[in-house]
Amino acid sequence: MAASGCGQADLEREALCRNTLTATNLKWISIVIIFFTSAVGIGLPVVLARIFHRKSGNEAALLLIKCFAAGVILATSLVHVLPDAFEALGDCQVAVHHPWRDFPFAGFVCLVGALLALLVDVVATSHAAAHAGDGPYEPIGVDKEMGCKESACGGFEGELMVGDSEERLVKLKQRMVSQVLEIGIIFHSVIIGVTMGMSQNQCTIRPLVAALAFHQIFEGMGLGGCIAQAGFGLATTSYMCLMFSVTTPLGIVLGMMIFHLTGYDDSSPGALILEGLLGAVSSGILVYMALVDLIALDFFHNKVMSTSASLRKASYVVLVLGSLSMSVLALWA
Secondary structure, rough: OOOOOHHHHHHHHHHHEOOOHHHHHHHHHHHHHHHHHHHHHHHHHHHHHHHHHOOHHHHHHHHHHHHHHOOOOOOOHHHHHHHHHHHHHOHHHHHHHOOOOOOOOHHHHHHHHHHHHHHHHHHHHHHHHHHHHOOOOOOOOOOOOOOEEEOOOEEEEEEEEEOOHHHHHHHHEEEEEEEHHHHHHHHHHHHHHHHHHHOOEEHHHHHHHHHHHHHHHHHHHHHHHHHHHHHOOOOHHHHHHHHHHHHHHHHHHHHHHHHHOOOOOOOOHHHHHHHHHHHHHHHHHHHHHHHHHHHHHHHOOOHHHHHHHHHHHHHHHHHHHHHHHHHHHHOOO
């Protein structure tokens, strides 16, 4: 969400764009559109993976989907979220005051977000490694219909590999990555939804609806690819897909409620500071997730990709295409 300007022309344009009734109608329409596109994005790779389970080319297809979406997530963070955070904290209503004029808080908070994501990743990986090394794998709980297991790492651990400790660790790592990635994406989605729900600027909301629709499809494909690759059971898969689909729409509703209850002014200095800080930490989380948990994990630690030079080249191409597709949307939102 762009910060407000302080020049006379900027103030006049913003006054023309601020229309509460039109903005509210646009937000209700956006809730339906974003929920639908989110469900399609995350559901497509999950459904296809179940249909083509154990068939040749299934793993390669999931990898290509993940690489495309990793590029989308990386571009979302660096081209959309982080610049908006710098713009919000650099607005003349904020930047002229201490301490905002004295330190690049947007970049610093982005760094903090990346370090927090690393901390969560390290703790979760250590837990997974310890769990995988505890002798023979003994899952807790059984879903007889789906043959799913529930482990101490959380969630139903369906069809977990019964090989050596390294194989079990790889599988647990894949599931941990998908869970941590969803947490980061949900955090980011809530921020976007609440910010949009509180905005009364129809000129900002119109292009944002289209941009968010494409963003949710691509981001959902990446998360859906991780979920499908991790092999969760039906219950956990459905829950994770539902949470991703409803998070942004619920954030919009929450933002609308906050505005109607408090009369929150999204162009005030306090609102700009809050938007900038939340956007910056969200950007840091997404950068870490895209580079470490998606790109590095697949390009350097995936057995399927390491045995095929053509797949590595194709994965890099779709990674670039994903980055470009999301970057182009910055022309409109």
